[in-house]
Amino acid sequence: MLGGTLMFAGDKFKEECGVFGIYAPGQKVAEVTNYALYALQHRGQESAGIAVSDGKSIKMEKGMGLVSEVFNGSKIDRFKGHIAAGHVRYSTMGSSSLLNAQPLLIRYRKGSLAIGHNGNLVNGEEIRDQLEEVGSIFQTTTDSEIVAHLIARLENDDFVESVKEALTFLRGAFAFVMITEDRLIGIRDPYGLRPLSLGILEDNFVLASETCAFDTIGAQFIRDIEPGEMVVIDEEGITSHRFAKKEKEALCIFEFIYFARPDSNLHGKNVHLVRRELGKQLAREHPVEADIVTGVPDSSISAASGVAEGMGLPYEMGLVKNRYIGRTFIQPSQKIRSLGVKLKLNAVKQVIEGKRVIMVDDSIVRGTTSLQIVQMLRNAGAKEVHVRISSPPVVGSCYYGIDTSSTKELLGAQKTVEEIRRFIKADTLGYLSVEGMIASTGMNVDSFCKACFELSYLFDHSKKIRKNFFEKISR
Numbered sequence: 001m002l003g004g005t006l007m008f009a010g011d012k013f014k015e016e017c018g019v020f021g022i023y024a025p026g027q028k029v030a031e032v033t034n035y036a037l038y039a040l041q042h043r044g045q046e047s048a049g050i051a052v053s054d055g056k057s058i059k060m061e062k063g064m065g066l067v068s069e070v071f072n073g074s075k076i077d078r079f080k081g082h083i084a085a086g087h088v089r090y091s092t093m094g095s096s097s098l099l100n101a102q103p104l105l106i107r108y109r110k111g112s113l114a115i116g117h118n119g120n121l122v123n124g125e126e127i128r129d130q131l132e133e134v135g136s137i138f139q140t141t142t143d144s145e146i147v148a149h150l151i152a153r154l155e156n157d158d159f160v161e162s163v164k165e166a167l168t169f170l171r172g173a174f175a176f177v178m179i180t181e182d183r184l185i186g187i188r189d190p191y192g193l194r195p196l197s198l199g200i201l202e203d204n205f206v207l208a209s210e211t212c213a214f215d216t217i218g219a220q221f222i223r224d225i226e227p228g229e230m231v232v233i234d235e236e237g238i239t240s241h242r243f244a245k246k247e248k249e250a251l252c253i254f255e256f257i258y259f260a261r262p263d264s265n266l267h268g269k270n271v272h273l274v275r276r277e278l279g280k281q282l283a284r285e286h287p288v289e290a291d292i293v294t295g296v297p298d299s300s301i302s303a304a305s306g307v308a309e310g311m312g313l314p315y316e317m318g319l320v321k322n323r324y325i326g327r328t329f330i331q332p333s334q335k336i337r338s339l340g341v342k343l344k345l346n347a348v349k350q351v352i353e354g355k356r357v358i359m360v361d362d363s364i365v366r367g368t369t370s371l372q373i374v375q376m377l378r379n380a381g382a383k384e385v386h387v388r389i390s391s392p393p394v395v396g397s398c399y400y401g402i403d404t405s406s407t408k409e410l411l412g413a414q415k416t417v418e419e420i421r422r423f424i425k426a427d428t429l430g431y432l433s434v435e436g437m438i439a440s441t442g443m444n445v446d447s448f449c450k451a452c453f454e455l456s457y458l459f460d461h462s463k464k465i466r467k468n469f470f471e472k473i474s475r
C-alpha cells in the first residue's frame, strides 16, 4: 500500500477506519447502522461491513467499496436484530481485500464475536507470531483477528474478564467496537489515540468514532470513552470497566487537522472551529502581502477561512473539487498520477487571474500534489502563490494506524522548509509551529499525540511484551 502504487490524487495521510455500535432492544438496528456508516465514510472507503445480533446469533455482511455500494435496501432488510457493529475501512495494515474487511466475525467454543477496529497495534506482529507458535491459524492480516484469538485463548468463565485480560497485552492505538450475541462493547486504548464516543438514541446506547454519526441518526452525545476504558452495554444497562490506567492522554492531533469531519466534536471542541483557529494562528506566524486566500477543498477550507480572517483578506473559492471521482484508484505512473490531480481539482480562473494568492492546505506528504496545485494556480494566472500549511512539517512515520508513507517519502523528513518551497515552486511557504498548533486547540500540550512532528513516540517500539504472555496463551 505504501510506496505510491495505490495513492489517491490528494496525496494525503489516510485514516484507517471508522466504527459504530448500537444496542437497542426491540428495534431493528441495521438501517441506523447503515446511516451511521454513511456519516463515517470519510474515515475509510475501501470496505464496509455490518454485523447484527438478534440475541441468539450474529449475521454479517461486508464488501469492498463505499457503504452505498456494499449495502442496498434488500441487504439491510434481511438483517434482523437489535445489536449491531459497523465498520468502514481504509487499510494501513493488511492488504485491501474482502478477507480483511471488518467487522471480523469469529465463532469459538463459547459463542460468536464480531469486532471492528480503528488503529494499529505496535506489537501486533509479535502477538501474532506467538499465537501461531501455539497453533492459532489466521485467516486475515488484521489486528482484529489477533484480538479475537487472544480473547478465545484467554477464556475465563467471565467473557468480560477475558476481554479485559486480552487488552492488557496490546500496545498501540485501538478503538474497538465488538458485539457478542447479547452485548455491545466499546474500548479505547490507554492513550486514547483514536476517538470513540458514547451517545444515546431514544434510550438506547450508541458508540461511534465521531459525533457526526450521532447527528446523522438523531442520537445525543453523552461523553467520550475514556482512555483505558471498556464499556459493556447489555440488558443490565451500561457498565464501565478499566483495563488499564489512563496514560497521558494522546489523541492523534491529525484528527483535528485533517481526519475528522468538521461537524464532529472531539474533546468537546468543534473540529471546524479548531481548524479556523489553526488558520488564524498560521496567519499570525506567517503573514504575507496578498490579495486572496483559497483553501484546498474540502479539509483545508476551515483553516483557509481562519487564515483569511487573520490576515484581513477575502476568502475565495479559487479551487473546486470534483466530488464524483470516487475513491482510491490505481495510478501506475507519474503521468497518470498528475492527471489525477486535474481530475480532482480545478482552479477558478476568473478568481485567480492577476492575484497574489495564499493557498492553504492542511499538510504536505510527498509534495507532488502541492507542486501540481501551485502549477495549476499559476496556469490560471496567479501573480504569486504563497503556500500556508495548517500543521507543522511531518518528520516521522506514524505507527498508530495512520498511513503517513515511509520516512523516505515524507518531504518534511527529507528536506528543509526552504527546500520544500523550491520543490513545490511556491513564492513563499509557511508551516504552523507545533506550539501554535497546540495553542489553537485551546487544550493542554499533553492532550495529544504529535509524535510524527517531533519523533516523540509514545511506545518503546523495541520493548517486548511481558514474559508470562506465552504461558497465558498456551493454556
Ligand code: SF4
Binding pocket: 193, 252, 253, 254, 397, 398, 399, 400, 401, 402, 404, 449, 450, 451, 452, 453
Ligand atoms: S504519530 Fe502523528 S499521525 Fe500518528 S497518531 Fe501520532 S499525531 Fe497522529
